[in-house]
Amino acid sequence: MKKFLAALFVLVPGLALSAGGDVHLDKAHYDLTDKASLQNGAKLFMNYCLGCHQQQYQRYQSTFEDLGIPLELGQENLQFTGDKVSSYITNNMKPANAEKWFGAAIPDLTLVARVRGADWLYTYLRSFYADPKRPMGVNNLVFKDVGMPHVLQELQGRPVLAHEEAMVDGEKVERYAGIKAEGGLMTAEQYDAAVLDLVNYLVYVGEPGRLDLEHKGKFVLGFIIVLFIFVYLLKKEYWREVH
Known part of the structure:
Protein backbone atom coordinates (compact mmCIF):
# COMPACT_ATOMS: atom_id res chain seq x y z
CA MET A 1 0.00 0.00 0.00
CA LYS A 2 2.83 2.41 0.81
CA LYS A 3 4.42 1.78 -2.58
CA PHE A 4 1.08 2.30 -4.31
CA LEU A 5 0.49 5.64 -2.58
CA ALA A 6 4.04 6.72 -3.29
CA ALA A 7 3.55 5.96 -6.97
CA LEU A 8 0.42 8.09 -7.07
CA PHE A 9 2.23 11.02 -5.49
CA VAL A 10 4.94 10.67 -8.13
CA LEU A 11 2.55 10.38 -11.03
CA VAL A 12 -0.17 12.88 -10.26
CA PRO A 13 1.89 16.10 -10.14
CA GLY A 14 3.55 15.37 -13.46
CA LEU A 15 0.47 14.23 -15.31
CA ALA A 16 -2.56 15.89 -13.81
CA LEU A 17 -1.60 19.29 -15.24
CA SER A 18 -2.75 18.23 -18.70
CA ALA A 19 -6.43 17.86 -19.31
CA GLY A 20 -6.74 17.18 -23.00
CA GLY A 21 -10.50 17.26 -22.45
CA ASP A 22 -11.25 18.81 -25.88
CA VAL A 23 -9.32 16.19 -27.81
CA HIS A 24 -11.02 13.02 -28.98
CA LEU A 25 -9.22 9.98 -27.57
CA ASP A 26 -8.63 7.16 -30.04
CA LYS A 27 -9.47 3.67 -28.85
CA ALA A 28 -6.45 1.58 -27.91
CA HIS A 29 -7.31 -1.99 -28.86
CA TYR A 30 -4.58 -3.59 -26.77
CA ASP A 31 -4.36 -7.32 -26.11
CA LEU A 32 -2.64 -8.57 -22.96
CA THR A 33 -2.56 -12.09 -24.37
CA ASP A 34 -0.41 -11.00 -27.34
CA LYS A 35 3.10 -11.85 -26.11
CA ALA A 36 4.76 -10.57 -29.30
CA SER A 37 3.11 -7.18 -28.82
CA LEU A 38 4.09 -7.05 -25.14
CA GLN A 39 7.68 -8.00 -25.93
CA ASN A 40 7.94 -5.29 -28.57
CA GLY A 41 6.37 -2.80 -26.17
CA ALA A 42 8.96 -3.71 -23.53
CA LYS A 43 11.74 -3.24 -26.09
CA LEU A 44 10.41 0.19 -27.04
CA PHE A 45 10.12 1.25 -23.42
CA MET A 46 13.63 0.12 -22.48
CA ASN A 47 15.18 1.79 -25.53
CA TYR A 48 13.21 5.03 -25.78
CA CYS A 49 11.56 5.74 -22.41
CA LEU A 50 13.72 4.32 -19.63
CA GLY A 51 16.41 6.94 -20.05
CA CYS A 52 14.06 9.38 -18.30
CA HIS A 53 11.07 7.44 -16.97
CA GLN A 54 11.48 4.70 -14.38
CA GLN A 55 9.23 1.81 -13.43
CA GLN A 56 10.53 1.52 -9.91
CA TYR A 57 7.70 -0.75 -8.74
CA GLN A 58 8.29 -3.41 -11.41
CA ARG A 59 11.19 -5.90 -11.52
CA TYR A 60 13.08 -7.01 -14.61
CA GLN A 61 12.79 -10.66 -13.67
CA SER A 62 9.01 -10.76 -13.29
CA THR A 63 8.65 -8.76 -16.50
CA PHE A 64 10.82 -11.13 -18.50
CA GLU A 65 9.09 -14.19 -17.05
CA ASP A 66 5.57 -12.86 -17.64
CA LEU A 67 6.34 -11.84 -21.23
CA GLY A 68 8.09 -15.09 -22.12
CA ILE A 69 11.55 -13.53 -22.51
CA PRO A 70 14.48 -15.79 -21.45
CA LEU A 71 16.28 -14.13 -18.53
CA GLU A 72 19.71 -14.15 -20.17
CA LEU A 73 18.30 -12.74 -23.41
CA GLY A 74 16.41 -10.06 -21.50
CA GLN A 75 19.46 -9.05 -19.49
CA GLU A 76 21.61 -8.87 -22.61
CA ASN A 77 19.21 -6.84 -24.75
CA LEU A 78 16.79 -5.02 -22.44
CA GLN A 79 18.65 -4.36 -19.20
CA PHE A 80 21.26 -1.63 -19.59
CA THR A 81 22.10 -0.69 -15.99
CA GLY A 82 24.19 -3.72 -15.05
CA ASP A 83 21.91 -4.49 -12.10
CA LYS A 84 20.77 -7.94 -11.09
CA VAL A 85 17.83 -9.42 -12.96
CA SER A 86 15.84 -9.18 -9.72
CA SER A 87 16.32 -5.39 -9.62
CA TYR A 88 13.59 -2.84 -10.18
CA ILE A 89 13.41 -1.10 -13.56
CA THR A 90 15.18 2.17 -12.79
CA ASN A 91 17.63 4.57 -14.41
CA ASN A 92 20.53 6.70 -13.20
CA MET A 93 18.99 10.12 -13.76
CA LYS A 94 19.07 12.27 -10.64
CA PRO A 95 15.82 14.09 -9.76
CA ALA A 96 17.69 17.40 -9.44
CA ASN A 97 19.04 17.06 -12.98
CA ALA A 98 15.61 16.11 -14.31
CA GLU A 99 14.04 19.26 -12.87
CA LYS A 100 16.89 21.36 -14.24
CA TRP A 101 16.68 19.92 -17.76
CA PHE A 102 12.90 19.50 -18.11
CA GLY A 103 11.54 22.01 -15.59
CA ALA A 104 9.67 19.42 -13.54
CA ALA A 105 10.09 16.05 -11.86
CA ILE A 106 9.81 13.18 -14.32
CA PRO A 107 6.95 10.82 -13.41
CA ASP A 108 7.42 7.13 -12.78
CA LEU A 109 5.45 5.12 -15.36
CA THR A 110 4.64 1.96 -13.42
CA LEU A 111 1.02 2.97 -12.92
CA VAL A 112 0.57 5.51 -15.69
CA ALA A 113 -1.87 3.31 -17.64
CA ARG A 114 -4.09 2.94 -14.58
CA VAL A 115 -3.97 6.66 -13.83
CA ARG A 116 -4.40 7.97 -17.37
CA GLY A 117 -5.98 5.08 -19.23
CA ALA A 118 -4.86 3.24 -22.35
CA ASP A 119 -6.83 5.46 -24.74
CA TRP A 120 -5.19 8.62 -23.36
CA LEU A 121 -1.69 7.15 -23.70
CA TYR A 122 -2.35 5.85 -27.21
CA THR A 123 -3.65 9.23 -28.38
CA TYR A 124 -0.98 11.22 -26.53
CA LEU A 125 1.95 9.33 -28.06
CA ARG A 126 0.50 9.95 -31.53
CA SER A 127 -0.29 13.65 -30.99
CA PHE A 128 3.12 15.32 -30.93
CA TYR A 129 3.71 18.01 -33.53
CA ALA A 130 6.54 20.41 -34.37
CA ASP A 131 6.35 23.71 -32.49
CA PRO A 132 9.49 25.90 -32.66
CA LYS A 133 8.16 28.07 -29.82
CA ARG A 134 8.54 25.24 -27.31
CA PRO A 135 11.89 24.45 -25.61
CA MET A 136 11.91 20.89 -26.96
CA GLY A 137 10.67 21.96 -30.38
CA VAL A 138 7.41 20.02 -30.05
CA ASN A 139 3.96 20.37 -28.56
CA ASN A 140 1.10 17.94 -28.07
CA LEU A 141 -2.61 18.11 -28.87
CA VAL A 142 -3.56 16.09 -25.78
CA PHE A 143 -1.02 17.62 -23.37
CA LYS A 144 -0.72 21.33 -24.24
CA ASP A 145 2.75 22.82 -23.70
CA VAL A 146 4.21 19.41 -22.94
CA GLY A 147 7.66 19.51 -21.36
CA MET A 148 9.08 16.26 -22.71
CA PRO A 149 10.70 15.76 -26.12
CA HIS A 150 9.16 13.55 -28.77
CA VAL A 151 11.38 10.56 -28.03
CA LEU A 152 9.75 8.42 -30.72
CA GLN A 153 10.35 10.96 -33.50
CA GLU A 154 13.07 8.76 -34.96
CA LEU A 155 10.39 6.18 -35.66
CA GLN A 156 7.53 8.47 -36.65
CA GLY A 157 9.44 11.22 -38.43
CA ARG A 158 8.99 14.97 -37.96
CA PRO A 159 5.28 15.48 -37.26
CA VAL A 160 3.52 18.66 -38.41
CA LEU A 161 -0.06 19.85 -38.15
CA ALA A 162 -1.87 19.50 -41.47
CA HIS A 163 -4.74 21.74 -42.58
CA GLU A 164 -7.16 21.67 -45.46
CA GLU A 165 -9.59 24.10 -47.05
CA ALA A 166 -13.27 23.48 -46.52
CA MET A 167 -16.54 25.31 -47.22
CA VAL A 168 -18.44 26.32 -44.08
CA ASP A 169 -21.64 28.34 -44.52
CA GLY A 170 -20.53 29.32 -47.99
CA GLU A 171 -17.10 30.52 -46.88
CA LYS A 172 -13.69 28.97 -47.37
CA VAL A 173 -11.97 28.15 -44.08
CA GLU A 174 -8.91 26.19 -43.07
CA ARG A 175 -9.49 23.32 -40.70
CA TYR A 176 -7.32 20.81 -38.89
CA ALA A 177 -6.65 17.70 -40.98
CA GLY A 178 -4.53 15.56 -38.72
CA ILE A 179 -0.81 15.17 -38.12
CA LYS A 180 1.50 14.29 -40.99
CA ALA A 181 5.02 12.97 -40.49
CA GLU A 182 7.89 12.38 -42.89
CA GLY A 183 11.41 11.04 -42.60
CA GLY A 184 10.75 8.37 -39.96
CA LEU A 185 11.89 4.78 -39.88
CA MET A 186 8.26 3.63 -39.93
CA THR A 187 5.17 4.26 -41.99
CA ALA A 188 2.18 5.85 -40.26
CA GLU A 189 0.53 2.43 -39.87
CA GLN A 190 3.71 0.87 -38.47
CA TYR A 191 4.14 3.71 -36.01
CA ASP A 192 0.56 3.39 -34.76
CA ALA A 193 1.13 -0.34 -34.27
CA ALA A 194 4.37 0.32 -32.37
CA VAL A 195 2.64 2.83 -30.09
CA LEU A 196 -0.12 0.31 -29.43
CA ASP A 197 2.53 -2.27 -28.44
CA LEU A 198 4.05 0.25 -26.03
CA VAL A 199 0.64 1.03 -24.54
CA ASN A 200 -0.05 -2.69 -24.25
CA TYR A 201 3.14 -3.08 -22.23
CA LEU A 202 2.30 -0.11 -19.97
CA VAL A 203 -1.16 -1.58 -19.31
CA TYR A 204 0.48 -4.88 -18.34
CA VAL A 205 2.95 -3.17 -15.98
CA GLY A 206 0.12 -1.27 -14.29
CA GLU A 207 -1.49 -4.57 -13.26
CA PRO A 208 0.77 -7.56 -14.01
CA GLY A 209 -1.61 -10.10 -12.46
CA ARG A 210 -4.67 -8.93 -14.36
CA LEU A 211 -5.01 -11.92 -16.69
Whole structure:
Protein backbone atom coordinates (compact mmCIF):
# COMPACT_ATOMS: atom_id res chain seq x y z
CA MET A 1 0.00 0.00 0.00
CA LYS A 2 2.83 2.41 0.81
CA LYS A 3 4.42 1.78 -2.58
CA PHE A 4 1.08 2.30 -4.31
CA LEU A 5 0.49 5.64 -2.58
CA ALA A 6 4.04 6.72 -3.29
CA ALA A 7 3.55 5.96 -6.97
CA LEU A 8 0.42 8.09 -7.07
CA PHE A 9 2.23 11.02 -5.49
CA VAL A 10 4.94 10.67 -8.13
CA LEU A 11 2.55 10.38 -11.03
CA VAL A 12 -0.17 12.88 -10.26
CA PRO A 13 1.89 16.10 -10.14
CA GLY A 14 3.55 15.37 -13.46
CA LEU A 15 0.47 14.23 -15.31
CA ALA A 16 -2.56 15.89 -13.81
CA LEU A 17 -1.60 19.29 -15.24
CA SER A 18 -2.75 18.23 -18.70
CA ALA A 19 -6.43 17.86 -19.31
CA GLY A 20 -6.74 17.18 -23.00
CA GLY A 21 -10.50 17.26 -22.45
CA ASP A 22 -11.25 18.81 -25.88
CA VAL A 23 -9.32 16.19 -27.81
CA HIS A 24 -11.02 13.02 -28.98
CA LEU A 25 -9.22 9.98 -27.57
CA ASP A 26 -8.63 7.16 -30.04
CA LYS A 27 -9.47 3.67 -28.85
CA ALA A 28 -6.45 1.58 -27.91
CA HIS A 29 -7.31 -1.99 -28.86
CA TYR A 30 -4.58 -3.59 -26.77
CA ASP A 31 -4.36 -7.32 -26.11
CA LEU A 32 -2.64 -8.57 -22.96
CA THR A 33 -2.56 -12.09 -24.37
CA ASP A 34 -0.41 -11.00 -27.34
CA LYS A 35 3.10 -11.85 -26.11
CA ALA A 36 4.76 -10.57 -29.30
CA SER A 37 3.11 -7.18 -28.82
CA LEU A 38 4.09 -7.05 -25.14
CA GLN A 39 7.68 -8.00 -25.93
CA ASN A 40 7.94 -5.29 -28.57
CA GLY A 41 6.37 -2.80 -26.17
CA ALA A 42 8.96 -3.71 -23.53
CA LYS A 43 11.74 -3.24 -26.09
CA LEU A 44 10.41 0.19 -27.04
CA PHE A 45 10.12 1.25 -23.42
CA MET A 46 13.63 0.12 -22.48
CA ASN A 47 15.18 1.79 -25.53
CA TYR A 48 13.21 5.03 -25.78
CA CYS A 49 11.56 5.74 -22.41
CA LEU A 50 13.72 4.32 -19.63
CA GLY A 51 16.41 6.94 -20.05
CA CYS A 52 14.06 9.38 -18.30
CA HIS A 53 11.07 7.44 -16.97
CA GLN A 54 11.48 4.70 -14.38
CA GLN A 55 9.23 1.81 -13.43
CA GLN A 56 10.53 1.52 -9.91
CA TYR A 57 7.70 -0.75 -8.74
CA GLN A 58 8.29 -3.41 -11.41
CA ARG A 59 11.19 -5.90 -11.52
CA TYR A 60 13.08 -7.01 -14.61
CA GLN A 61 12.79 -10.66 -13.67
CA SER A 62 9.01 -10.76 -13.29
CA THR A 63 8.65 -8.76 -16.50
CA PHE A 64 10.82 -11.13 -18.50
CA GLU A 65 9.09 -14.19 -17.05
CA ASP A 66 5.57 -12.86 -17.64
CA LEU A 67 6.34 -11.84 -21.23
CA GLY A 68 8.09 -15.09 -22.12
CA ILE A 69 11.55 -13.53 -22.51
CA PRO A 70 14.48 -15.79 -21.45
CA LEU A 71 16.28 -14.13 -18.53
CA GLU A 72 19.71 -14.15 -20.17
CA LEU A 73 18.30 -12.74 -23.41
CA GLY A 74 16.41 -10.06 -21.50
CA GLN A 75 19.46 -9.05 -19.49
CA GLU A 76 21.61 -8.87 -22.61
CA ASN A 77 19.21 -6.84 -24.75
CA LEU A 78 16.79 -5.02 -22.44
CA GLN A 79 18.65 -4.36 -19.20
CA PHE A 80 21.26 -1.63 -19.59
CA THR A 81 22.10 -0.69 -15.99
CA GLY A 82 24.19 -3.72 -15.05
CA ASP A 83 21.91 -4.49 -12.10
CA LYS A 84 20.77 -7.94 -11.09
CA VAL A 85 17.83 -9.42 -12.96
CA SER A 86 15.84 -9.18 -9.72
CA SER A 87 16.32 -5.39 -9.62
CA TYR A 88 13.59 -2.84 -10.18
CA ILE A 89 13.41 -1.10 -13.56
CA THR A 90 15.18 2.17 -12.79
CA ASN A 91 17.63 4.57 -14.41
CA ASN A 92 20.53 6.70 -13.20
CA MET A 93 18.99 10.12 -13.76
CA LYS A 94 19.07 12.27 -10.64
CA PRO A 95 15.82 14.09 -9.76
CA ALA A 96 17.69 17.40 -9.44
CA ASN A 97 19.04 17.06 -12.98
CA ALA A 98 15.61 16.11 -14.31
CA GLU A 99 14.04 19.26 -12.87
CA LYS A 100 16.89 21.36 -14.24
CA TRP A 101 16.68 19.92 -17.76
CA PHE A 102 12.90 19.50 -18.11
CA GLY A 103 11.54 22.01 -15.59
CA ALA A 104 9.67 19.42 -13.54
CA ALA A 105 10.09 16.05 -11.86
CA ILE A 106 9.81 13.18 -14.32
CA PRO A 107 6.95 10.82 -13.41
CA ASP A 108 7.42 7.13 -12.78
CA LEU A 109 5.45 5.12 -15.36
CA THR A 110 4.64 1.96 -13.42
CA LEU A 111 1.02 2.97 -12.92
CA VAL A 112 0.57 5.51 -15.69
CA ALA A 113 -1.87 3.31 -17.64
CA ARG A 114 -4.09 2.94 -14.58
CA VAL A 115 -3.97 6.66 -13.83
CA ARG A 116 -4.40 7.97 -17.37
CA GLY A 117 -5.98 5.08 -19.23
CA ALA A 118 -4.86 3.24 -22.35
CA ASP A 119 -6.83 5.46 -24.74
CA TRP A 120 -5.19 8.62 -23.36
CA LEU A 121 -1.69 7.15 -23.70
CA TYR A 122 -2.35 5.85 -27.21
CA THR A 123 -3.65 9.23 -28.38
CA TYR A 124 -0.98 11.22 -26.53
CA LEU A 125 1.95 9.33 -28.06
CA ARG A 126 0.50 9.95 -31.53
CA SER A 127 -0.29 13.65 -30.99
CA PHE A 128 3.12 15.32 -30.93
CA TYR A 129 3.71 18.01 -33.53
CA ALA A 130 6.54 20.41 -34.37
CA ASP A 131 6.35 23.71 -32.49
CA PRO A 132 9.49 25.90 -32.66
CA LYS A 133 8.16 28.07 -29.82
CA ARG A 134 8.54 25.24 -27.31
CA PRO A 135 11.89 24.45 -25.61
CA MET A 136 11.91 20.89 -26.96
CA GLY A 137 10.67 21.96 -30.38
CA VAL A 138 7.41 20.02 -30.05
CA ASN A 139 3.96 20.37 -28.56
CA ASN A 140 1.10 17.94 -28.07
CA LEU A 141 -2.61 18.11 -28.87
CA VAL A 142 -3.56 16.09 -25.78
CA PHE A 143 -1.02 17.62 -23.37
CA LYS A 144 -0.72 21.33 -24.24
CA ASP A 145 2.75 22.82 -23.70
CA VAL A 146 4.21 19.41 -22.94
CA GLY A 147 7.66 19.51 -21.36
CA MET A 148 9.08 16.26 -22.71
CA PRO A 149 10.70 15.76 -26.12
CA HIS A 150 9.16 13.55 -28.77
CA VAL A 151 11.38 10.56 -28.03
CA LEU A 152 9.75 8.42 -30.72
CA GLN A 153 10.35 10.96 -33.50
CA GLU A 154 13.07 8.76 -34.96
CA LEU A 155 10.39 6.18 -35.66
CA GLN A 156 7.53 8.47 -36.65
CA GLY A 157 9.44 11.22 -38.43
CA ARG A 158 8.99 14.97 -37.96
CA PRO A 159 5.28 15.48 -37.26
CA VAL A 160 3.52 18.66 -38.41
CA LEU A 161 -0.06 19.85 -38.15
CA ALA A 162 -1.87 19.50 -41.47
CA HIS A 163 -4.74 21.74 -42.58
CA GLU A 164 -7.16 21.67 -45.46
CA GLU A 165 -9.59 24.10 -47.05
CA ALA A 166 -13.27 23.48 -46.52
CA MET A 167 -16.54 25.31 -47.22
CA VAL A 168 -18.44 26.32 -44.08
CA ASP A 169 -21.64 28.34 -44.52
CA GLY A 170 -20.53 29.32 -47.99
CA GLU A 171 -17.10 30.52 -46.88
CA LYS A 172 -13.69 28.97 -47.37
CA VAL A 173 -11.97 28.15 -44.08
CA GLU A 174 -8.91 26.19 -43.07
CA ARG A 175 -9.49 23.32 -40.70
CA TYR A 176 -7.32 20.81 -38.89
CA ALA A 177 -6.65 17.70 -40.98
CA GLY A 178 -4.53 15.56 -38.72
CA ILE A 179 -0.81 15.17 -38.12
CA LYS A 180 1.50 14.29 -40.99
CA ALA A 181 5.02 12.97 -40.49
CA GLU A 182 7.89 12.38 -42.89
CA GLY A 183 11.41 11.04 -42.60
CA GLY A 184 10.75 8.37 -39.96
CA LEU A 185 11.89 4.78 -39.88
CA MET A 186 8.26 3.63 -39.93
CA THR A 187 5.17 4.26 -41.99
CA ALA A 188 2.18 5.85 -40.26
CA GLU A 189 0.53 2.43 -39.87
CA GLN A 190 3.71 0.87 -38.47
CA TYR A 191 4.14 3.71 -36.01
CA ASP A 192 0.56 3.39 -34.76
CA ALA A 193 1.13 -0.34 -34.27
CA ALA A 194 4.37 0.32 -32.37
CA VAL A 195 2.64 2.83 -30.09
CA LEU A 196 -0.12 0.31 -29.43
CA ASP A 197 2.53 -2.27 -28.44
CA LEU A 198 4.05 0.25 -26.03
CA VAL A 199 0.64 1.03 -24.54
CA ASN A 200 -0.05 -2.69 -24.25
CA TYR A 201 3.14 -3.08 -22.23
CA LEU A 202 2.30 -0.11 -19.97
CA VAL A 203 -1.16 -1.58 -19.31
CA TYR A 204 0.48 -4.88 -18.34
CA VAL A 205 2.95 -3.17 -15.98
CA GLY A 206 0.12 -1.27 -14.29
CA GLU A 207 -1.49 -4.57 -13.26
CA PRO A 208 0.77 -7.56 -14.01
CA GLY A 209 -1.61 -10.10 -12.46
CA ARG A 210 -4.67 -8.93 -14.36
CA LEU A 211 -5.01 -11.92 -16.69
CA ASP A 212 -4.56 -14.36 -13.82
CA LEU A 213 -7.17 -12.53 -11.74
CA GLU A 214 -9.63 -12.49 -14.63
CA HIS A 215 -9.08 -16.22 -15.15
CA LYS A 216 -9.70 -16.96 -11.48
CA GLY A 217 -12.65 -14.60 -11.45
CA LYS A 218 -14.47 -16.73 -14.02
CA PHE A 219 -14.17 -19.78 -11.76
CA VAL A 220 -15.36 -17.76 -8.77
CA LEU A 221 -18.42 -16.54 -10.66
CA GLY A 222 -19.13 -20.07 -11.86
CA PHE A 223 -18.89 -21.38 -8.30
CA ILE A 224 -21.29 -18.66 -7.07
CA ILE A 225 -23.82 -19.52 -9.78
CA VAL A 226 -23.70 -23.24 -8.94
CA LEU A 227 -23.91 -22.48 -5.21
CA PHE A 228 -26.93 -20.22 -5.81
CA ILE A 229 -28.75 -23.06 -7.58
CA PHE A 230 -28.19 -25.46 -4.68
CA VAL A 231 -29.13 -22.81 -2.10
CA TYR A 232 -32.31 -22.02 -4.03
CA LEU A 233 -33.28 -25.71 -4.23
CA LEU A 234 -32.53 -26.12 -0.52
CA LYS A 235 -34.70 -23.11 0.28
CA LYS A 236 -37.60 -24.56 -1.74
CA GLU A 237 -37.26 -27.90 0.03
CA TYR A 238 -37.04 -26.30 3.47
CA TRP A 239 -40.11 -24.09 2.98
CA ARG A 240 -42.18 -26.58 1.00
CA GLU A 241 -44.41 -27.66 3.90
CA VAL A 242 -44.72 -24.11 5.25
CA HIS A 243 -46.18 -22.82 1.98
